[in-house]
Amino acid sequence: MISIDRPTADLGDVRVTNRAAVLRHVRRHAPCSRADVAAHTGLNKATVSSLVAELIEHGLLRETGLTENRVGRPATMLVLDGSRYVGLGLRVGADELVAVAAGPGGDPVLTWRRAFPAATAGPEETVKALAALVRRAVTRIGADRTVLGLTVAVPGLVDPDGDVPAAPALGWRGVPLAASVRRALRDPGFPVAVDTEANLAVLAERRHGPYAATTDLVHLTGGPAIGAGLISGGRLLRGGRGFAGDVGHLPLAADGPACDCGRRGCLTALLGVDAVIRRLLPDAGPVTDHLPEIERIRALARAGDEPVRTGLTEMGRLLGQAVSVLSGLLDPEVVVVGGHLAALAPWLLPAAHAELAARTPVPPGVRLEASTLGSAAGALGGATAAMATVEAGRLPAG
Numbered sequence: 137m138i139s140i141d142r143p144t145a146d147l148g149d150v151r152v153t154n155r156a157a158v159l160r161h162v163r164r165h166a167p168c169s170r171a172d173v174a175a176h177t178g179l180n181k182a183t184v185s186s187l188v189a190e191l192i193e194h195g196l197l198r199e200t201g202l203t204e205n206r207v208g209r210p211a212t213m214l215v216l217d218g219s220r221y222v223g224l225g226l227r228v229g230a231d232e233l234v235a236v237a238a239g240p241g242g243d244p245v246l247t248w249r250r251a252f253p254a255a256t257a258g259p260e261e262t263v264k265a266l267a268a269l270v271r272r273a274v275t276r277i278g279a280d281r282t283v284l285g286l287t288v289a290v291p292g293l294v295d296p297d298g299d300v301p302a303a304p305a306l307g308w309r310g311v312p313l314a315a316s317v318r319r320a321l322r323d324p325g326f327p328v329a330v331d332t333e334a335n336l337a338v339l340a341e342r343r344h345g346p347y348a349a350t351t352d353l354v355h356l357t358g359g360p361a362i363g364a365g366l367i368s369g370g371r372l373l374r375g376g377r378g379f380a381g382d383v384g385h386l387p388l389a390a391d392g393p394a395c396d397c398g399r400r401g402c403l404t405a406l407l408g409v410d411a412v413i414r415r416l417l418p419d420a421g422p423v424t425d426h427l428p429e430i431e432r433i434r435a436l437a438r439a440g441d442e443p444v445r446t447g448l449t450e451m452g453r454l455l456g457q458a459v460s461v462l463s464g465l466l467d468p469e470v471v472v473v474g475g476h477l478a479a480l481a482p483w484l485l486p487a488a489h490a491e492l493a494a495r496t497p498v499p500p501g502v503r504l505e506a507s508t509l510g511s512a513a514g515a516l517g518g519a520t521a522a523m524a525t526v527e528a529g530r531l532p533a534g
């Protein structure tokens with residue numbers, strides 16, 4: 137059967153693709169002129185002018201009034217317009233909720249952290265707390281800006297429907313999280329999605345971190361579960377069921393500490409935040425808020441405490457070992473560690489680098505660095521992901 141709608145649809149698709157190309161160029165090179173956009177995207181000047189006019193009208197680009205100092209007519213410069221739309225990202229940690237609202241350029245409009253024991257509260261209470269936080273954030277963002285979407289970051293496995301089949305760090309199994317958050321928000325007027333913390337954190341790195349230009353990048357999450365967000369050749373690797381990067385049970389030490397999965401010496405059992413605190417602060421007891429304990433470890437390390445320094449060096453070696461496995465699989469340019477691994481990086485990374493160097497067949501090998509995005513990385517990535525439809529060239533409704 138021949139569809140007569142087809143040619144129109146194709147033209148529409150071309151315009152969407154071109155709009156995305158213009159937005160992408162301005163995001164990377166702002167401030168830039170219409171002529172720059174045309175020169176770099178290969179679109180003709182008339183098309184660029186028409187697309188830019190439309191993007192300005194819809195509040196996605198604005199003119200800065202700056203002019204480029206060069207021969208010929210001065211040009212009006214373009215930048216992303218961060219004043220009308222935001223994406224919302226929420227990160228569920230074992231002991232905290234982090235909310236970030238950010239505009240198209242990643243400029244955070246708000247960043248909130250709230251101590252919340254998601255691991256003991258259970259999914260129902262967590263969804264209630266999430267919904268309350270979203271409602272407060274939407275109120276704070278105000279009527280002048282429109283929320284384009286919400287993406288929730290979870291330390292566990294997430295399937296394409298936004299269900300969480302397993303998040304051992306939270307003690308969750310089979311939680312229909314996206315549907316529950318949607319229901320709790322009672323038709324919020326924007327799409328709600330769920331993704332793994334690792335995927336969203338690596339997205340934040342790729343977009344806003346110091347390695348944004350890197351096309352082969354891994355973010356290893358700190359926190360109660362260690363997961364890997366994998367970008368290879370500029371694309372996020374999700375795997376067949378969406379579970380790629382679930383590296384928390386990589387076996388590193390056959391005689392290591394017991395893991396929740398029933399085996400011993402897994403990456404999470406050795407380097408997850410609970411394992412690190414248990415090992416370095418034997419007096420800490422059960423911990424409900426990790427942040428102050430990690431601060432204590434940092435203070436002890438800074439003061440030269442011998443057992444803490446030795447422990448961190450051993451953990452650094454294990455980290456190097458884990459990263460060498462990732463490196464062998466994916467050959468990334470940079471591996472960035474987040475969460476408590478970033479907070480403890482000054483003491484972990486020297487040993488990790490030495491271990492990596494010893495295991496690198498062809499130097500210089502992968503670079504291993506600490507994330508600079510802090511505990512908000514997953515939430516910032518969520519806010520970025522929530523703007524994906526617009527970034528892909530679709531105009532916001534209304």
Ligand SMILES: [Zn+2]
Nearest residue numbers: 385395397402
């Ligand atoms: Zn395990």
